[in-house]
Amino acid sequence: MKKIGVIPLRKDSKGIPGKNKKKMLGRPLFSWVLTEAIFSDLDAVYVFTNDTEIISYVEREYYWTDKVFALLRSEENADDTASTESTMLEFSEEINHDYDVLCLLQATSPLTLAADINTVLDKITTEKYDSALTVVNTHRFTWNSDGTPQNYDVFNRPRRQDFEGLLIENGAVYATKKELFLDSKNRVSGNIGLVTMSEETLMEIDSLADWNIVENLLMGRQKAMKTNQRIQYLVLDVDGVFTDGGVYYNKDGEMAKKFDMRDGMGLEILRENNVEVITLTSENSKLVAQRMEKLQIKEAFFGIKDKYSFLKQFLATKNSSFGAVAYVGDDVNDLTNMCSSGWSFAPANATSIVKLNADFVLGSASGAGAIREVCETLLKYNKRYD
Missing domain, CATH: 3.90.550.10 (Spore Coat Polysaccharide Biosynthesis Protein SpsA; Chain A)
Structure with a gap:
């Protein structure tokens, strides 16, 4: 039928x-x-x-x-x-x-x-x-x-x-x-x-x-609907999370973005402890793509406007759920995923509505150690399940 x-x-x-x-x-x-x-x-x-x-x-x-x-x-x-x-x-x-x-x-x-x-x-x-x-x-x-x-x-x-x-x-x-x-x-x-x-x-x-x-x-x-369990996936927005949200332009277009090198080391340590790192951004940026490749983040998705439906499908293919996700976002297009994920984080300089609905507001700003702080927090959190 x-x-x-x-x-x-x-x-x-x-x-x-x-x-x-x-x-x-x-x-x-x-x-x-x-x-x-x-x-x-x-x-x-x-x-x-x-x-x-x-x-x-x-x-x-x-x-x-x-x-x-x-x-x-x-x-x-x-x-x-x-x-x-x-x-x-x-x-x-x-x-x-x-x-x-x-x-x-x-x-x-x-x-x-x-x-x-x-x-x-x-x-x-x-x-x-x-x-x-x-x-x-x-x-x-x-x-x-x-x-x-x-x-x-x-x-x-x-x-x-x-x-x-x-x-x-x-x-x-x-x-x-x-x-x-x-x-x-x-x-x-x-x-x-x-x-x-x-x-x-x-x-x-x-x-x-x-x-x-x-x-x-x-x-x-x-x-x-949130559930508590071991975090298996760290899902990150890019602009306003990896970067300070700023971008430098010249006459040819996008020229430069600022990333914090300490974040990269934190993500490497997190992967060594069996947490998969995923980036989900609404932008299509060659600079970001190059940085994700440098960080060896294989699951990097670009041009995603409906982040919730995409992540829901991604988790279904992994036979997993939002309870296994820690999500880091800074603006309204991250809100649904933050309200749905097992644990959500907002950088210190995120928008007010996001910080109001995050489980954890970080002491560090985006592009200035926010991701590194998330990594260290998750390592401590996951120990209770190891």
Whole structure:
């Protein structure tokens, strides 16, 4: 049974301009659900958008997986009046209805996990429902506009533990069999299964205040998932970690960066103690490539904007997890990895938001012994596991 997911994105947003591309915890909003879809049981995931910038980003960033595709959506189905169903029908026609189960994923539900997607799919593939969707069980009392209660007796108010609550769509995940979708032209129909997600996933992102709340929820969730174990991988950003963040230019372009020689010795000692060193940078720099080669760092990756999804895939290929990672970063594009890794470090001159969320703020600045300090700290930490 072929299961595919579609993430419809519009170029414009009135509530929050450029919402789908806006950085949430250092990553474009849509990349949160896209990454979870990649690691779910879906056979393929399509980003369906009228934004060519997003299409270019997807094609560039997710080269490491054969599950992700980006397709151009018509302008007619991307205006304020277009329904999600009309967009789904256009998408289905675009791929010649080549699927058995179609799964709709919403970029504005960044708290969605691969497990949620899989549970919805299982409702159809295993439990034999025709379609399924995610809901939240909320214990709230609702009222009619005429001042009458909808779901309880005001003279016999139930205790929370005695109240079944209400099941409300959270708009995160929907799935349906192809034949029912093409017949009903609706995202769910027939015998419908329900999958309950946590109450915080009911939060909608319609304003900057909503955005900040959801971002904090994501930050807290990633930190809560941290585990403690022996550190096997030290993952380092480059600019602002290896270097002081500065770069010298001449008329021909990038001319020089400053590195601290003591950092190189620390990394060599760390490798001798069975910790693999990895660099992950969003830049493409010949100078950095030369320095990594000099330091004999074989796992050096350049031009990586979505560092979290890339590292998640890298660890999967190593049959490892974020718990085995110590991560050093200095700016917002490192935030998700820092909130997810077993141990995170920030140089003394990192940005304030990074230092606020790091497990350990170093006494040394970047390009001035910060990495050496990390190496010495990790050697001491790993002794408890040796």
